[in-house]
Amino acid sequence: MALVQTQSLTKRYGNITALENLSLELEPGIIGLVGANGAGKSTFLKLLLGLIAPTSGSATLLGFDVATQGPELRQFVGYMPEHDALPVDMTATDFVGHMARISGLPRTSARERTAETLRHVGLFEERYREMRGYSTGMKQRVKLAQALVHDPRLMLLDEPTNGLDPAGRDEMLDLVRRTGREFGIAIIMASHLLGEIERVCDYLVVIDGGRLVQSAPIGDFTGSTHVLAVEVEMGAERLAERLTACGLIVKHEGRMLLVGLEDTRPYDLIRDSIVDLDLALVRVEQRRQSLEDLFRPAEETERAAS
Amino acid sequence: MQPAERAAGNIYDLGYRNYEGERLGRPYAFYSLYVHTLRSAFGLGRRTSSKIMPFALAIIAFIPAVIQLGIAALVPTDFDVYKAENYYSYIQTVLVLFCAAVAPELVCRDQANRTLSLYFSRSLKRRDYALARFAGLATALLVLTLGPQALLFTGNVVASSDGLGYLGDNAVDILPIVLSGVAIAVLMGSISLAIASQSSRRAYAAVTIIALFLLAGAIIEVTLNVSDGSLARNMIFLSPLHVMIGMTRWLFDVPMDGELALADRPRASYALAVVVIAGLALWVLDLRYGRIQA
Numbered sequence: 006m007a008l009v010q011t012q013s014l015t016k017r018y019g020n021i022t023a024l025e026n027l028s029l030e031l032e033p034g035i036i037g038l039v040g041a042n043g044a045g046k047s048t049f050l051k052l053l054l055g056l057i058a059p060t061s062g063s064a065t066l067l068g069f070d071v072a073t074q075g076p077e078l079r080q081f082v083g084y085m086p087e088h089d090a091l092p093v094d095m096t097a098t099d100f101v102g103h104m105a106r107i108s109g110l111p112r113t114s115a116r117e118r119t120a121e122t123l124r125h126v127g128l129f130e131e132r133y134r135e136m137r138g139y140s141t142g143m144k145q146r147v148k149l150a151q152a153l154v155h156d157p158r159l160m161l162l163d164e165p166t167n168g169l170d171p172a173g174r175d176e177m178l179d180l181v182r183r184t185g186r187e188f189g190i191a192i193i194m195a196s197h198l199l200g201e202i203e204r205v206c207d208y209l210v211v212i213d214g215g216r217l218v219q220s221a222p223i224g225d226f227t228g229s230t231h232v233l234a235v236e237v238e239m240g241a242e243r244l245a246e247r248l249t250a251c252g253l254i255v256k257h258e259g260r261m262l263l264v265g266l267e268d269t270r271p272y273d274l275i276r277d278s279i280v281d282l283d284l285a286l287v288r289v290e291q292r293r294q295s296l297e298d299l300f301r302p303a304e305e306t307e308r309a310a311s
Numbered sequence: 312m313q314p315a316e317r318a319a320g321n322i323y324d325l326g327y328r329n330y331e332g333e334r335l336g337r338p339y340a341f342y343s344l345y346v347h348t349l350r351s352a353f354g355l356g357r358r359t360s361s362k363i364m365p366f367a368l369a370i371i372a373f374i375p376a377v378i379q380l381g382i383a384a385l386v387p388t389d390f391d392v393y394k395a396e397n398y399y400s401y402i403q404t405v406l407v408l409f410c411a412a413v414a415p416e417l418v419c420r421d422q423a424n425r426t427l428s429l430y431f432s433r434s435l436k437r438r439d440y441a442l443a444r445f446a447g448l449a450t451a452l453l454v455l456t457l458g459p460q461a462l463l464f465t466g467n468v469v470a471s472s473d474g475l476g477y478l479g480d481n482a483v484d485i486l487p488i489v490l491s492g493v494a495i496a497v498l499m500g501s502i503s504l505a506i507a508s509q510s511s512r513r514a515y516a517a518v519t520i521i522a523l524f525l526l527a528g529a530i531i532e533v534t535l536n537v538s539d540g541s542l543a544r545n546m547i548f549l550s551p552l553h554v555m556i557g558m559t560r561w562l563f564d565v566p567m568d569g570e571l572a573l574a575d576r577p578r579a580s581y582a583l584a585v586v587v588i589a590g591l592a593l594w595v596l597d598l599r600y601g602r603i604q605a
Binding site for chain 2: 054055056075076077079080082084086088089090091092093094095099103104106107108109110111114118121122124125135151153155156184188189
């Protein structure tokens, strides 16, 4: 059964279209939702939660219709918003426990799971303090904990690493990945940072200007390219001339030579040329496409590939 | 097949476990928010400073009842300084201050902290949230309206030279006491929440609540003392405090006094006004939460 199904989901605010005709079907897993700021990521998540109503179209999560079965559906969904959402005058324990009960967990279970979940996200003694004194990292952890405390089938995370320092970022991403992989909780994570998505997710949805650009497993985006990168100690120029003379397409990129790879012929040619020219070879590797390539201007991508 | 079936997952000892227990859904979510609201109204689960105002006001609301019982204990005759039908006239300012202190605490914080998106992304509907908050505040107000009345009544029964006789004579008051207490809690609770929910700033909300109740009362008082036109006399329905006292006097079947006597409206019209005003306030509250951004 599909995790998420949307049909021509559209959201307009007056003349501004936040989301245009979005139809997609997602299977359970860790799904990255990528797009620039203002691309419609948060709007998409809010539509899935029923926090805002679509202008047209419909969405189904976990087999529940968002518009008509919201309360039933949301027992099984956790949401971590992008913005601050914590009452500063409560302790993390009180607040997460309260949210667990609002999610339908009986008192005793709520208390147990609050303790477990806060430990899971890495909050220990400080959970008995009022949240007003919390660092951004601790607040993000509490926000994650409240989304997780009722053991949802699906978590929607909106920019979970917002405002975190590099170490906090790593820990948060690790936490998200572990939660998704080890506990079988499907996750949709919105981020404008491709590096994060690449590290955590196994499926990718790209939206831009409110439109769906692509939806595919992450492997499809980061597969091998038809480019060989060659690095030699000295004499890159001579090697480039020699390879060009042999009919290969060669480009410079810093210390590297990028060689077009239409068949397996370049491997042998590079080896032989380096031996003949008596150069010191540092490495030869097939270029992997990074997600960043997707968002480079088209002509630049073309140049890099050719 | 269950609509929500999870992918199989390995469980490691990381403190986290999957939950297989029962999920009680929307009714329990409503109940939990109601209980939480009632507790928050008295600052329970919050720092000590949050408890001072509500508890102090609640205690003040009980003072007339305590004084009456003290007198009854000292003076053996059945001598009523504070009667049930007059009780809300004594404590109406305390009730207003309680609303101004508590209602913003209950709803403004959720807007200022943007906690609403966490509530609305759970089993609660927007209307459930509004209704649970209202029910919690109205229950807290009941403590201040019915509480002293119950103390006064049982105290009088106990202190009276003829306890059973007193009970027999005054049993007719029990229904008006309960009805007026509930009606006042509903009226004041709905009005204050409708006002407080419009803003995320607690101070603004508190000032507006006090202004609405007390200023409206003062304006009507002045107006009725300088004019006896039908417009002036009908304006009394715009003052919630006058309306609730009028309704109370109708319920206890005692003569109207003060501005209520000057206005000289049909006695039952105050009960109707309570229903209309509370209905309007709840409608505004529902409208607000239907539209509020989360």
